[in-house]
Amino acid sequence: MLVNYVYENPSSASSWQIVLALLFFSVQVYCDFSGYSDLAIGTAKLFNINLSTNFKTPFFSKSMKEFWGRWHITLSTWFRDYIYIPLGGNRSTEFKWHRNLFLVMLISGLWHGASWNFVIWGGLHGAFLVFENLIKPHVPKFLSTANRKPWRGLWNLVSIGYTFLAFTIALLLFRAKNLQDVSTLIQGLHLTSIIYESFLTNLQAVYEEPIHMISLGISLVILGTVDYKIRNSSIDCQLNKLPRLLNYVLYSLLIIWLLFAGTFSQPQEFVYFQF
Numbered sequence: 001m002l003v004n005y006v007y008e009n010p011s012s013a014s015s016w017q018i019v020l021a022l023l024f025f026s027v028q029v030y031c032d033f034s035g036y037s038d039l040a041i042g043t044a045k046l047f048n049i050n051l052s053t054n055f056k057t058p059f060f061s062k063s064m065k066e067f068w069g070r071w072h073i074t075l076s077t078w079f080r081d082y083i084y085i086p087l088g089g090n091r092s093t094e095f096k097w098h099r100n101l102f103l104v105m106l107i108s109g110l111w112h113g114a115s116w117n118f119v120i121w122g123g124l125h126g127a128f129l130v131f132e133n134l135i136k137p138h139v140p141k142f143l144s145t146a147n148r149k150p151w152r153g154l155w156n157l158v159s160i161g162y163t164f165l166a167f168t169i170a171l172l173l174f175r176a177k178n179l180q181d182v183s184t185l186i187q188g189l190h191l192t193s194i195i196y197e198s199f200l201t202n203l204q205a206v207y208e209e210p211i212h213m214i215s216l217g218i219s220l221v222i223l224g225t226v227d228y229k230i231r232n233s234s235i236d237c238q239l240n241k242l243p244r245l246l247n248y249v250l251y252s253l254l255i256i257w258l259l260f261a262g263t264f265s266q267p268q269e270f271v272y273f274q275f
Contacts, residue, residue, distance in 0.1 A: 001263070003028055007175055010184040015193035018185055025175050026168045030059065032271045033072070062159035064128040064166060075111075079104050098133060102126035112174075112275060117182070121173040128166050218257065 006013040006021035013021070037054035044051045054073050061067035068076050087100040102123070109122020176182045 003175070006185075007177070007181070010176070010181045010188070013185070013188060015188060015190045018188050019194060022168050022172060025171055026059075026164065029171065029174075029271055030055075036270050036272055059164055060160060061163045062156060063132055063163060064125065065132060067163050067167060068125075068129075075108070079108060083107060098130045101129045101133070105129065116179055117173045117176060120179075121170055124170045124173070128170075218261075 002017065003021045003025045006017050034055040041051045041053075052074050056070040056073065058067050058071040061070055084100055084104045087103065088096055089100060090097045092100075103126070105126030106119065106122045108125070109118040109120070112118045112121070172182055172185060176185065
């Protein structure tokens with residue numbers, strides 16, 4: 001609801017609402033598209049058909065290169081095999097390698113839609129990949145004293161934060177209706193307003209009922225917990241370690257919560273349905 005409110009009213013949204021809408025849309029897209037893929041995979045398994053994994057906890061990626069190996073894997077693999085490698089991949093000069101990366105992401109933007117928003121979105125991701133390649137030779141020098149904990153853990157946390165932030169900022173182009181709205185939302189991000197505005201007041205302006213705010217909190221906790229649990233194994237393996245009765249209780253509580261806190265008053269459409 002907050003995401004829809006901000007992107008439908010870009011000129012009247014406050015700085016905090018814009019920040020929250022950016023963050024929440026990243027979560028929304030992940031839940032939407034990863035869930036969309038899981039529905040397809042699960043339905044196929046009913047007919048003994050095994051479809052490819054499409055997401056591997058991408059929000060734990062430490063770089064954009066790693067991110068695109070864990071997000072929309074089927075599309076990323078297709079672009080790698082049929083565009084990136086035929087262009088020469090990284091088996092060429094450094095300039096051509098970076099050119100190939102940039103072109104593939106630019107084409108990925110066009111695949112999503114023939115609009116400047118998607119072209120710039122793809123180009124921005126291409127720029128992220130090129131930037132990472134350029135600074136990579138200098139990173140080991142910076143991290144020479146960070147080979148042990150807690151510095152290694154701190155660096156990993158910073159890397160994950162950078163990747164998520166880069167993806168989130170780029171999504172502004174993905175969700176906004178046009179470049180004018182993008183400009184309006186960027187202009188609405190005032191640092192002083194973010195510092196002095198009330199976080200809860202801005203949430204309450206959109207979430208009028210307490211149940212929606214509680215639902216948001218619980219949903220984010222569940223998402224974070226499940227994502228953390230399945231980094232190195234499937235959710236089935238994790239759940240099967242629990243006693244069977246506890247499994248049934250967990251599933252039942254989640255279903256009851258969805259029925260209790262879900263929004264069913266209006267049709268909900270998958271973000272990626274248009275693609």
